[in-house]
Amino acid sequence: MTQITPKITPIYQTSxxxxEDxxxxxxxxxxxxSRYLYSRNGNPNSDELAEAVNRWESGAGAVATGSGMAAIFAALLTYCQAGDHVLCAADIYGxxxxxxxxxxxxxxxxASYVPFEALYGLRPxxxxxxxxxxxxxxSNPLLRVVDLGAAARECHxxxxxxxxxxTFATPALTQPLAYGADLVLHSVTKYLAGHSDVTAGAVVARAAEDAARLRQIGTVFGLTLSPMESWLSVRGLKTLRLRVAAHCENAWLVAEFLDEHPAVAAVYYPGLPTHPQHALALAQGGGRYGGMLSFRLADDAAAVNRFMxxxxxxxxxxxxxxxxxxxxHPLTTSHRALTDAQRAELGITVGLVRLSVGIEPVEELLADLAQALE
Known part of the structure; x- marks a missing residue:
């Protein structure tokens, strides 16, 4: 029989x-x-995805999970047990x-929540x-940029x-392990897979013992990603560098357009020179600032509805x-789990709209924004 050597890893759709014995x-x-037993414990497709994300982040090992939330859960359990305490940046995904x-x-x-300004002085x-x-x-949704090196030094x-x-930056822009982070996680659903057809996550460790702990957590809690979604994620990841470059270019032009529009009260995008962490974003992102931005309309639900x-x-x-x-719309979707006080402190109001800028011809995006904001 002729030997079959596929260029692309097949989908091992088996449980x-x-x-032999x-x-x-x-x-x-x-x-x-050395071999596989049961797909919850490991599968060639999920392992291929974990290894690919691990290479991007230059880690010691990684695990692929069934969602970004599963990735966050696995990351926290790597270091925490009952009775422990977690610090969390106040600017965080809901x-x-x-x-x-x-x-x-x-x-x-x-858990306790730390204001952005206090992330480099954690003692209190x-x-x-x-x-x-x-x-x-x-940060989601206000695009504040964390000084990862300073945060790592303060933690350690x-x-x-x-x-x-x-998730927002992707390893195509920033690799947190290089700045001293211990774990880095992604909602693979977003940029890594990139085509809105997968729900997946991944966690990468700087130390081999943490990578082993991640794999144990993934197996025991059943967080493992399915073969099909692993395969789709790997396929998407192959164009990450090209896609992120296009996302960044379009988002920068959209941010400039919105920043000059009379209907827009504020724009939150690290690529704008007026952004408080513009210089930091420039350094950590290699001259690119990502494809996400937020902007503020009047705090009037009717105005937001008209735009949408x-x-x-x-x-x-x-x-x-x-x-x-x-x-x-962060207030009513991603951040609705926050308390009213938390949202008010962060400035997440009814007028705040978040844009995920795609890779379409940018002139079409700008024309659409212009007519929608009239």
């Missing part, structure tokens, strides 16, 4: 793998990674806050059981781990990072 089973346990407030608190893991927020700081490279000064959600109803190229779709542009 279980066969063994008892010796083969013993080999599985004696030599980790789902992360919901996980901490609603579920991990129920398991005995408590420390408890004897504090284990880590969770933050985002670029106090014996804490730094866990960074790098008239826009044809930015449909209201509460996610991000697909090749097609979209808009979202």
């Amino acid at each position: 279980v793998f066969k063994f 008892l010796d083969a089973v013993q080999q599985y346990f004696d030599e980790p990674g 789902g992360s806050a919901a996980l901490l407030n609603l579920e991990l608190a129920r398991l005995g893991i408590t 927020y420390l408890q004897s059981t504090t284990r880590l700081l969770l933050c985002e490279t670029m 000064r106090h014996g804490l781990k730094l866990v960074v959600d790098n 109803q008239h826009s044809e190229r930015f449909p209201f779709a509460p996610s991000l990072a697909g090749v097609d542009s979209s808009c979202s």
Whole structure:
């Protein structure tokens, strides 16, 4: 029979793998990674995705998970148990806050929220059981940029781990492990897969022992990603560099346009020279600033509705990072789990609109925004 050597890894759509005899089973346990047993424990497709993300982030090992939320859960459990305390940046994805407030608190893991300005002076927020700081490279939805090197030094000064959600920036712009982060996580659903057709996550460790712990958590809790979605994510990841470059270029031009529009009160994009962390974003992003931005209309639901109803190229779709542009409304979607006080402190009001700028011809995006804002 002619030997078949595929260029692309096939989809191993199987829940279980066969063994010849008892010796083969013993080999599985004696030599980790030598073969596969059951797809919850590992599958060639999910392992290929984990290895690809690990290479992008220059880590010691990674695990692919069934969603970005599963990735956050796995990352926190790598370092925490009942009775422990977590510090979390106040500027954080609403789902992360919901996980901490609603579920991990129920398991005995408590959390305190640190204002952006205090991330490099954590002492007032420390408890004897504090284990880590969770933050985002670029915050959702206000695009504040964390100085990862300073945050890592502050964490390690106090014996804490730094866990960074790098979803907005992607490793094509920033690699947090290089700045001293201990774990970096992604909602692969977003830029890494890139086509709005996958739900997946990934966590990458700087240390091999943390990578082993991640794999154990993924297996025991059943967080493993399916073969088909792993395969789709790997396929998307192959064009990450090209897609991110196009996202960044379009978003920069959109941000400049909105910044000059009379209907827009403010624009939040690190690429604008007026952004408070513009210089930091320039350094950490290699001259690019990502494809996400937010802008502020009048705090009037009717005004926001008119924009959404008239826009044809930015449909209201509460996610991000697909090749097609979209808009979202943090107050009523991603950040609705925050308290009223938290949202007010962050400035997440009814007039705040978040844009995920795609890779379409930018002149079409600008024309659509112009007519929708009239």
